[in-house]
Amino acid sequence: MADPTPFHLQGNFAPIKDEITTTDLEVVGTIPPELEGLYVRNGANPPSGYSQHWFLGQGMVHGVRLEGGRAASYRNRYVRTPYLENPDLQRVSETGQIDRTASAANTHVIEHAGKILALEEGSFPYVLDRELNTLGHTDFEGRLTTAFSAHPKVCPVTGELLSFGYGQLPPYLTYLRVSPDGSLVQTEEIEVPGPTMMHDFMITERHALFMDLPVVFDLEAAMAGTMPFKWSDEYTARVGIMPRTGTNADVKWFEIEPCFVFHGMNAWDEGDRVVYDVCRISEIWREAGDLQSGDGEITLHRFSFDLSDGSVREETLDDRPMEFPRVADARVGQKNRFGYTLAFEGEDGAAPAMAGQYKVDLKTGASEYSEAGPGRSPGEMVFVPGPGADADSDDGYLLSFVFDGPTNRSELVVADASNFTAPPIARVKLPQRVPVGFHGSWIPDAG
DSSP: OOOOSOGGGSGGGSOOOOOOEEESOOEEEOOOTTOOEEEEEEEEOOTTSOOSSTTOSOEEEEEEEEETTEEEEEEEEEOOOHHHHOTTOOSBOTTSOBOTTOOOOOSEEEEETTEEEEEOTTSOOEEEOTTOOEEEEOOTTTTOOSOOOSOOEEOTTTOOEEEEEEOSSSSOEEEEEEOTTSOEEEEEEOOOSSOBOOOOOEEOSSEEEEEEOSEEEOHHHHHHTSOOEEEOSSSOOEEEEEETTOOGGGOEEEEOOSOEEEEEEEEEEETTEEEEEEEEESOOOSSTTOTTSSOOOEEEEEEEEETTTOOEEEEEEEOSOEEEEEOOGGGTTSOOSEEEEEEEEEEETTEEEEEEEEEEETTTOOEEEEEOOTTEEEOOOEEEEOTTOOTTSOOEEEEEEEEETTTTEEEEEEEEGGGTTSOOSEEEEOSSOOOSOOOEEEEEOOO
């Protein structure tokens, strides 16, 4: 008889119970001495042991501090929000007011303007210290009144943080621009036809890109307490392109083939064209929020938008299933040669089965595959450049958590990005497993 337990509560998807701190971790191999900082990653970890959906558990961050060629510490902490203290908290009042502090804070964690931000797309960011303690939410001194994306982009040229918020009630989409010093300096409503789900967006050096795609809010699912979004055959798939300091009137919309995109890899300007690489899903969620219903193919896909004549070109770059794409932080919004993705090998029941990772060379079209090994399952990779490395090279390191099934524990794996299929440079043995999670960052010590 099949196990009725949802996949996200089984195996390494299941939550862990304890918050711990461990110092002087065992290392197999050698940690490069230039790696001085904190690797931290976020994920859903319901303290009750139950949640309605993989995306809905309360946020827990896991961090490993590297210094002086050693793994100085591991710690995991819940992001302490009102939703953690009271999972039954109603985020929307009887009068329709939304409590943006009631965040799961479970999706991503980044640094900007000296602050570590734990993010979840329906709410305000939460600020953490370097020991991963929660300092409280931020609304940018009262300037933020909407949701804030889990996938903002830090421009490597200007230092700005570009973001957006989407909602189930008007305004359905709001663009947000934060200055390098952390001040919210621009808030613009962007008109879209309805309450679409917009998990990610992208920037180039001159533009912001919005994905207005046919996964829309479903009230019945929301009232049932599960993921409140489903596929719509009636909702037109579009991408909007706007100057980064522009307004709604400046957005140029391009219709594309119906699809959904959780994550973009990168985008850049080429004269009058904007090129945008994404992990494209042909369709998803015929039943609201159900990973088993209506899920289509996931491929690495390229959109080329011509701003002069309004035309769009689409092409598949790699037809193997892959997700969680990343580029070097220094290449965000700039043309990149290399991208790094997580291989989705198929499904184990309804669960994505991750057994390896890809490195994609967009200049040559070649790719490499690194298998995690028997009983091992990797997560998203974060690229850290080597000392003095060219911004567009693969001279650097790839950091990721890898679950080791035979020991029921996880490791922080440090790989040589330029020698992708070689054994890891270092494996940091962690005192417990790190459940399958979402996104994270390398936060270097201040130079």
